[in-house]
Each structure stands twice: as C-alpha cells, then as structure tokens.
Amino acid sequence: MSEHTTGTARLYRVDVQFGDCDPAGIVFFPNFLRWMDQASLAYFMACGLPPWRVLERTRGIVGTPLLEIHTRFMKSATYGETLEIETVIEHWAAKSFRHRHVIRRDGVTLCEGTETRVFVMRDPHDPERIRAIPIPEDIRAMCS
Amino acid sequence: MSEHTTGTARLYRVDVQFGDCDPAGIVFFPNFLRWMDQASLAYFMACGLPPWRVLERTRGIVGTPLLEIHTRFMKSATYGETLEIETVIEHWAAKSFRHRHVIRRDGVTLCEGTETRVFVMRDPHDPERIRAIPIPEDIRAMCS
Amino acid sequence: MSEHTTGTARLYRVDVQFGDCDPAGIVFFPNFLRWMDQASLAYFMACGLPPWRVLERTRGIVGTPLLEIHTRFMKSATYGETLEIETVIEHWAAKSFRHRHVIRRDGVTLCEGTETRVFVMRDPHDPERIRAIPIPEDIRAMCS
Amino acid sequence: MSEHTTGTARLYRVDVQFGDCDPAGIVFFPNFLRWMDQASLAYFMACGLPPWRVLERTRGIVGTPLLEIHTRFMKSATYGETLEIETVIEHWAAKSFRHRHVIRRDGVTLCEGTETRVFVMRDPHDPERIRAIPIPEDIRAMCS
Numbered sequence: 001m002s003e004h005t006t007g008t009a010r011l012y013r014v015d016v017q018f019g020d021c022d023p024a025g026i027v028f029f030p031n032f033l034r035w036m037d038q039a040s041l042a043y044f045m046a047c048g049l050p051p052w053r054v055l056e057r058t059r060g061i062v063g064t065p066l067l068e069i070h071t072r073f074m075k076s077a078t079y080g081e082t083l084e085i086e087t088v089i090e091h092w093a094a095k096s097f098r099h100r101h102v103i104r105r106d107g108v109t110l111c112e113g114t115e116t117r118v119f120v121m122r123d124p125h126d127p128e129r130i131r132a133i134p135i136p137e138d139i140r141a142m143c144s
Numbered sequence: 145m146s147e148h149t150t151g152t153a154r155l156y157r158v159d160v161q162f163g164d165c166d167p168a169g170i171v172f173f174p175n176f177l178r179w180m181d182q183a184s185l186a187y188f189m190a191c192g193l194p195p196w197r198v199l200e201r202t203r204g205i206v207g208t209p210l211l212e213i214h215t216r217f218m219k220s221a222t223y224g225e226t227l228e229i230e231t232v233i234e235h236w237a238a239k240s241f242r243h244r245h246v247i248r249r250d251g252v253t254l255c256e257g258t259e260t261r262v263f264v265m266r267d268p269h270d271p272e273r274i275r276a277i278p279i280p281e282d283i284r285a286m287c288s
Numbered sequence: 289m290s291e292h293t294t295g296t297a298r299l300y301r302v303d304v305q306f307g308d309c310d311p312a313g314i315v316f317f318p319n320f321l322r323w324m325d326q327a328s329l330a331y332f333m334a335c336g337l338p339p340w341r342v343l344e345r346t347r348g349i350v351g352t353p354l355l356e357i358h359t360r361f362m363k364s365a366t367y368g369e370t371l372e373i374e375t376v377i378e379h380w381a382a383k384s385f386r387h388r389h390v391i392r393r394d395g396v397t398l399c400e401g402t403e404t405r406v407f408v409m410r411d412p413h414d415p416e417r418i419r420a421i422p423i424p425e426d427i428r429a430m431c432s
Numbered sequence: 433m434s435e436h437t438t439g440t441a442r443l444y445r446v447d448v449q450f451g452d453c454d455p456a457g458i459v460f461f462p463n464f465l466r467w468m469d470q471a472s473l474a475y476f477m478a479c480g481l482p483p484w485r486v487l488e489r490t491r492g493i494v495g496t497p498l499l500e501i502h503t504r505f506m507k508s509a510t511y512g513e514t515l516e517i518e519t520v521i522e523h524w525a526a527k528s529f530r531h532r533h534v535i536r537r538d539g540v541t542l543c544e545g546t547e548t549r550v551f552v553m554r555d556p557h558d559p560e561r562i563r564a565i566p567i568p569e570d571i572r573a574m575c576s
Contacts, residue, residue, distance in 0.1 A: 017326050018340065018351070018454060019462065023197065023511070024206045024264075024274060025341060025455045029213075030181065033174040038305050041367075051368035052306065053167065053313060053560065062168045063306070069173075070214045076274070079329075079455070080339035120168070128485065130168060130220070161470050162484065162495070166306060167313045167367070169485060174307065182449050185511075195512035196450065197416065197457060207450070223311070223473075224483035272341065311485065312494045312552070312562060317501075318465040325462065341455065350456045357461075358502045364562070408456070418456060418508070 007143045010046050012039040012085040014103075016077055026076035032111050033069065036101045039085040040064065040115065043099070047143045056122075062130060064117040067096060071113030081105055090114070092140055095132050151287045154190050156183040156229040158247075160221055170220035176255050177213065180245045183229040184208065184259065187243070191287045200266075206274060208261040211240060215257030225249055234258070236284055239276050295431045298334050300327040300373040302391075304365055314364035320399050321357065324389045327373040328352065328403065331387070335431045344410075350418060352405040355384060359401030369393055378402070380428055383420050439575045442478050444471040444517040446535075448509055458508035464543050465501065468533045471517040472496065472547065475531070479575045488554075494562060496549040499528060503545030513537055522546070524572055527564050 014035045022028040044064075045051065055061040077083060084104050091098040096118045103111040119136060123129035158179050166172040188208075189195065199205040221227060228248050235242040240262045247255040263280060267273035302323050310316040332352075333339065343349040365371060372392050379386040384406045391399040407424060411417035446467050454460040476496075477483065487493040509515060516536050523530040528550045535543040551568060555561035 017322075018329055019322055019325055019460045021455045022207075022451060023453045023455065023457045024209070025272065026209070026274070028178075028181075028451045029210050030174040030177040030451065033177055034172075034305075034307055037172075037174065037307055041306055045368070051366075053366065053368075057560075063166075065168070065170070065220065066173050066217050068214075068216045070212075072212045073210050076209065078272075078339075078341065080333070080341070128169065128222075128489075130170070161466075162473055163310060163316045163318065163466055163469055165311045167309045167311065169311045172307045178449075178451055181451055185450055189512070197510065197512075201416075222483075222485065224477070224485075272345075310495075312497070313560065314497070314562070316466075316469075317498050318462040318469065321462040321465055322460075325460075351454075353456070353458070353508065354461050354505050356502075356504045358500075360500045361498050364497065366560075416457065416510075418458070 007047075007089050009086050009088045010043050012042045012087060014038075014083045014085065016079045016081045016083060018079045021079050026078055029073065032071065032073070032103065032113075035083070035085060035103070036071075036087075036099070036113060036115060039087045039101055040099055040117070043087045043089070044139075044143070049139065049142065059136075060121040061119055061133075061136070062122055064119055065130070066115055066117055068116040069113060071111060073111050075105075075108065075110045077105060077110055083110065089143055092135055095134055097135060151191075151233050153230050153232045154187050156186045156231060158182075158227045158229065160223045160225045160227060162223045165223050170222055173217065176215065176217070176247065176257075179227070179229060179247070180215075180231075180243070180257060180259060183231045183245055184243055184261070187231045187233070188283075188287070193283065193286065203280075204265040205263055205277075205280070206266055208263055209274070210259055210261055212260040213257060215255060217255050219249075219252065219254045221249060221254055227254065233287055236279055239278055241279060241284075295335075295377050297374050297376045298331050300330045300375060302326075302371045302373065304367045304369045304371060306367045309367050314366055317361060320359065320361070320391065320401075323371070323373060323391070324359075324375075324387070324401060324403060327375045327389055328387055328405070331375045331377070332427075332431065337427065337430065347424075348409040349407055349421075349424070350410055352407055353418070354403055354405055356404040357401060359399060361399050363393075363396065363398045365393060365398055371398065377431055380423055383422055385423060439479075439521050441518050441520045442475050444474045444519060446470075446515045446517065448511045448513045448515060450511045453511050458510055461505065464503065464505070464535065464545075467515070467517060467535070468503075468519075468531070468545060468547060471519045471533055472531055472549070475519045475521070476571075476575065481571065481574065491568075492553040493551055493565075493568070494554055496551055497562070498547055498549055500548040501545060503543060505543050507537075507540065507542045509537060509542055515542065521575055524567055527566055529567060
C-alpha cells in the first residue's frame, strides 16, 4: 500500500571546498552523498520540521537512516564552484520514503541519485538500538 | 563487447572510529562509501599496482572515478567495531569495470554495494580535464 | 624582518550539519579546523585572489599549507546552528603568515585559534615535492 | 593541585588514504587531528577502558572533548604511506589531562601536537548539555 505523492522540489546550495577535493583535483565522491544528506535534512526543515535532536526529545525520532542509495555521476566538480541540489520526495511507502536529488552547476547536471530512508526511534528497552517506525502521518502531510 | 571475469575476492579491514559516527551513535553513511573507495584502491594494490600518483607519473593515469554506485544498508555499525570488506571486480567492460563490496561484522552483512568506475587520464591539452580511457589490458590481466 | 599588519577582518558563515556531529551530539572538533581552512581560502578570494588551482596554472602556487595551529575550544555547537568565523591575517613574516579565526554563534565565542601558513610551489625538478616560497608581495598587498 | 605522571607511550598506526589527501596531493591537515582523536581513544582502550558508549551507559561519561590543541606540522604525507602515532598522557590536572602525540613515517617526525581534554557527563537535568567532571581516579590509575 504505497503511492506516489511528490511534494514540492526544494533547492539547497553547496560551495565546494578545497578540502572536499582529492589528489585528482575533483570532489571526492562520498562528499556528494554527504551533501545529499544535508539536502535531505534541509528539505524537512524547510517543510517546517525541527532538527532531529528536537524530534528526539519530543517524539523519540532520531533521524532517517538510509536503506538504499543509487547515484550516477556524470561530471566532476572542483573547489570554488557552487552547486545546487534539487530535492524531492518522489515516493512514500508505509515505512519508508524515497528522495530524488539532482546536483547541478550552472544548470548542468553533475550527479543524480535516489535515497530510500526510514524514520527511526530508539528502542525503549535498549536505547542503543534503533528501529524503523511507520511514516508519521503529520510529517508526511507537512511535506506534501 | 564485455564479459564476466570475476577475479579473486580480497578482504580489507576497517576499525570504526568515534568520529565516523553521527548523533544517532551509528556510522554516518557516506563513510561506508569512503571505505569502499579505500577497499577499491587496496584491491588494485594487492594485485600489484602502485598508488595512483605513481601511475600518474609513469602512465598518466590519475585514478578510477565513479560512474555509478548502488548500495543497500541492512544493519548499522558503531565505533569500537571491526568491519571486513570483501571486494571483487565482477565485470569488465571496454571502458569501465564494476566492483562489488560486501561489508560484514562478525560474518553478518551490514551493507552491500556496487561501484562502476573508469580509468582516467589528464587531457594532455588541458591538464585540468580528465577523461576515461579504455581499460588498460595489463591492469586487467593483473587483477584476473 | 617581520612586522604586524593586520588587514581587514572578514566573515565566513557555516551551517553546522548533522554529519559534522559525533555520538555526543556535538561538532566533531576536526571540523572546526576544516572550517578555519575554508575561512582562510574565502579570505584570500575575498581579497581578490583566484582559487589555488588557477594560481597553480599561472604562478605555480599550489596553496598555503600549515606550519602550526593553536586552538582553544570554549563551547560546543550542534547541527541546525549557524556559526560565524571572523578571520584576519594578524602577522606577515618573510616566509609565513598567521591567521586568527574566531568562531561565534549569536555573538558568543565558541572557539578561537591561529594558523601559521606558508605559500608553496611545486619543486620544478620533482613535482611531487612542494616547498615554501617568500610571501608574494602582490598577494600581501591585496590583503592589506 | 596537579602533577606530572606520564604513563606508558602507546603506538597507533594509520594507513593514509587517497580520500585523506587534497588537490596538492598531501594529507588535508584536519585529518591529522582526526587521527590524534583516534589515537586518544585507542590509548584509553589499550589501558583497559571500554568504548565511550559503554561508559555512558554505566557511568554517564560520554567522552573527552577538547579544551585546547596545539600542533606543529613539519613534513607532509600522502596516500599509500603508513604513519605511526606515539601517544602519551603527559599531564593530569584536577579536571583535565594533556595528551602528546608524535606522528612519524619511518621514524621521521611529520607532525607533533598536544591535546588538552576533559571528561564530560550529560547534565542530568538537561541531557543535551554536557559538563566537565573531575578526572575519575580509577581511569587515571588504569592509565598510569
């Protein structure tokens, strides 16, 4: 029982730094994933959610870990450049959702990927454990 | 014109660090990609290749950037744990190859993914540009 | 033969990210050093310098590696917060210069430090080697 | 009321990775600080302490944040090299202690630094706050 309900696309800006680049002079690729993670949280905060640490205190939600990522890299980037990440939620399932991120420089796509994530809470019986919960309806509504 | 020629699987060990983990207390996921990148270079060096910077001087090859990654995350990890990454090259195409990495803790799979990579050289006319080259036959032979 | 010639202070903004924080929920401290490095390059670019990769092509200068850092941490920070880094060059010596960075959140100092840096070029006889050069007079003039 | 009681020196090994290096081809310096942090926790674990997350559960101690660092960089390093970090606690004060780390490659010192740290607990009235505690006597004894 899942359906497609893409919400608004939101933009997130990244200024590529010297330390983000490798000896080939281009962005070390795990940083693209780091920026998608930033764009994901920025997306939820732009929808009106507080940072996870506030949600943890009020509702026990500690974040949205990944189930799966799939990314294609078309062009490289380097420091001194500004990138724009366009983020949507392209699918909500019962217990997960899927982001699509497109990273562009001056309108040209450098990198495109999806992230499938779950909302998690700490296990009340073992706070070192986290477990997935059904998508909170109010959060989904805020993002639609 | 591509074919399947999986070479030997090789193992790479990672000790998860405090600074690799996020406020939820688990590995911040881009680090899994960083470790796969380490396992990839370790794979080639175990096959007898020198580090990229030596290959750059002798043959102009500056590394093996990514075309595509696909990763599934099954279980989380935290600091103080030791992970083992099993890496193979599961496919060689004319101008790219594909790694498969399986990350395990005590034999249990935490994370599994593929990386499609190309060998690149600097463009002799514009050293800031890099471009893909056909898979070097000798390197392929060393890894088979 | 050195003298004190503090140039203009410049401000650099950092939005602290989830992935910048550790299992204690606060910024993992090497990130403060990473941000000071970003503030240093932003300082030079605000003075009118191009990114290092352009300087490398035109003048052989590949960057400004560190000789020494000294940092005091007064208060922690966490994600969702915006920090402001105030950067000056507080001293120019014949072959090095010293930055002072003060990192604040809402006007409160969290962290304060100095960086002593040198300008380096690649050794023309061994491009894998870099070596310090006298402070370029024109760059010093641009920043004063 | 403080005194000098340097315990045993302990060694920690680091294999420098491609992704640890910057466009100049050398280690991006905040990684040296990251490795000192790893060497610090490895030091305590070699003395018999469990990881912080276990100490947090049993005693509320969440780690040893930094008050101050001071580091000098003498030589650069690059990927494919193995570094050795020699770590001691060179001073215990009432509420803080000071590490000295020396990072060497083949016996040659690349980088040397001190870290002044405190043990912290979460504030029982506000778990988002952490505060310094007197040096736990048993931990000090384990490391002496």
